[in-house]
């Protein structure tokens with residue numbers, strides 16, 4: 554796997570915390586000379602991660618770029634500013650990880666703003682990032698797109714109408730795309746995690762850390778590292794091997 558991932562250029566969205574952050578570190582631990590483009594809205598966390606990676610491996614190259622995937626104009630700006638020959642043209646792997654849930658309200662009570670932020674981030678942002686890389690990958694007839702979905706997309710729950718439907722959309726989008734690209738060597742995969750302990754619950758509870766922590770009381774959730782290992786496993790297969798669809802639970806979750 555180290556050999557297969559050696560020197561690869563990898564773009565991760567939502568790399569400032571949780572699964573995205575852990576994924577960046579896992580790529581470096583697996584192949585110390587990877588080239589990472591780390592993106593998210595919080596640049597300070599990305600800079601800290603860059604330092605951590607550079608301490609871990611002197612061979613890794615890290616480019617930090619602020620990017621709000623919920624804003625189509627910001628995505629356009631990001632691709633326009635990304636150094637073409639050094640980074641854009643060399644891109645091998647896109648990990649569409651940025652995502653969030655806001656609230657537990659039932660459909661009649663959800664604020665329009667929360668609907669928009671979830672859809673624009675989890676769905677439109679992921680689609681726009683994917684559309685940007687397809688022409689690049691087609692030119693080289695190579696590339697890997699890994700989308701982070703959720704069990705929520707398969708098993709919707711009350712109070713989760715918007716988040717669950719965004720993740721069902723990620724799933725359907727990924728599967729359509731994979732089928733559209735079957736005649737190419739571009740790999741497309743979705744990974745659906747169950748419960749993972751990250752900043753996710755803090756965001757869901759709008760910053761209420763006590764409430765977020767209570768979610769994990771008495772259970773042993775997955776960690777960001779657990780999902781990161783799977784992302785790297787999927788990316789690190791022989792180029793003809795597509796692990797199209799992965800569902801990951803902590804053992805307590807039914």
Ligand code: NDP
Nearest residue numbers: 567569570571572593594595621622651652749751752753
């Ligand atoms: P975190 O909240 O720890 O990480 C979410 C990441 O997404 C952050 O880096 C955040 O960065 C980024 N992000 C959020 N909005 C935007 C935006 N508009 N533009 C760019 N980046 C954004 O949660 P997780 O690591 O758990 O979440 C990662 C993915 O995993 C999400 O897609 C989530 O839906 C999915 N997931 C999580 C599960 C869980 O139980 N934790 C279960 C199943 C799926 P920043 O704020 O700096 O922009």
